[in-house]
Amino acid sequence: MPAVRSLARTVTVLAFVCVPVLAAQSAFAERGKHGSNGQTEQRADTRGDNLSVTVGGVVFDRSKNGRGDSVGAVTSSTSWSPPACWYAPKYTPEQLQKYLEPIWEAESTGYEWDAKQREKYNALDDKKGFNKDKTGKGYWWGSYVNESFPPGWDKCDKDYFWVDEGDPPPADIENAVTPEVLAELAYAEIRVPGTEVTLAPAGATKVNLPTWAWLDGAEFKPVSVTASVEAIGIEATATAEPVSLRIEPGTPDAEIYPASGVCEIKGGRIGAPYEKGRADEAPPCGVKYLRSSGDGTFPLQATVTWEIHWTGSGGAGGDLPDGTFGATQDVVVQEIQAVNR
DSSP: OHHHHHHHHHHHHHHHHHOOSOOTTOOOSOOGGGOSOOOOOEEEEEETTEEEEEETTEEEEOTTSOOSTTOEEOEESSSOOOOSEEEEEEEOHHHHHHHHHHHHHHTTTOHHHHHHHHHHTTTTOTTTGGGGGGTTSEEEEEEEEOTTOOTTTTOOOOOOEEEETTOOOOTTSTTBOOHHHHHHHHHHHOEEOOOOOEEESSSSEETTSOEEEEEOTTTOOOEEEEEEETTTTEEEEEEEEEEEEEEEOSSSSEEEESTTSEEEEETTEEEOOOOTTOTTSOOSSEEEESSOOTTSOEEEEEEEEEEEEEEEGGGOEEEEEEEEEEEEEEEOEEOOOOOOO
16 A cells, blocks of 8 residues: 555655645645655735734744845855754644544545554544543644755655653654754854945946945845744744855956955944945955956955844844855946046
């Protein structure tokens, strides 16, 4: 029957891709080999700035997240990435029974498989089957996936498992929600402002004259997302704080200020606005182009690095990999026109 279960799983995944917002208890039609529920439920509650979204058993509070059309997700500066799938509380004993028994009765996974499942969950015992004797004292946990299906989304393939109230999930099950895992999931929800820098002096940039670059400090303030699992009373907040701006001028024929190309944040601002009469001075953050862009432009890349740390239930906390978010803007560079008299 593995082929039948595999086919059932494939059909379910395809259906999920087509319908991204699903009910909390919909699930894959097979168990065991392919794990529990790979589904990602999603509910949104939007009231003014209090935006919260429930995804895969986790509630995300985005009320302190970045806003606006130019915001985007940070990308880890290392090879690390947020969990693509995770385990969280999913069913009470009665809910799991209500979900599984119709599947067994339909015999869609075969008599032998169904019999083993009935035995595993002690389904024939009216009082203790599905851990009904522990009702209100724990949950059956299942797997969920990131709705964008990033690499690794199918690695959470363990079947449902029981966790008593107040106990941590089994240590050998990777990505079972803990404050740290919640912080990692919150990382993926962080949105930060765009990075189009202001360049001056005004007008087209001139060859061999320093061009000042800066970002509005009012837009670059810390943002955060809180992830929580209300059923077991744990939460974590991931906070991103801007620390620097990296400028890449889009051509090797340029000098960068400072020479490292990394402009640190000072006084809540990245760089400094240009002031009239300082055209020949080296700016704290900027670029000097050594040749004209001709009839075209140079693609200046501006990338902000965000330090990300987290705090969670029980005093837990720590650092997560820095995140980056950048944008490219076209820069016209003209030759300085001499006036002959």
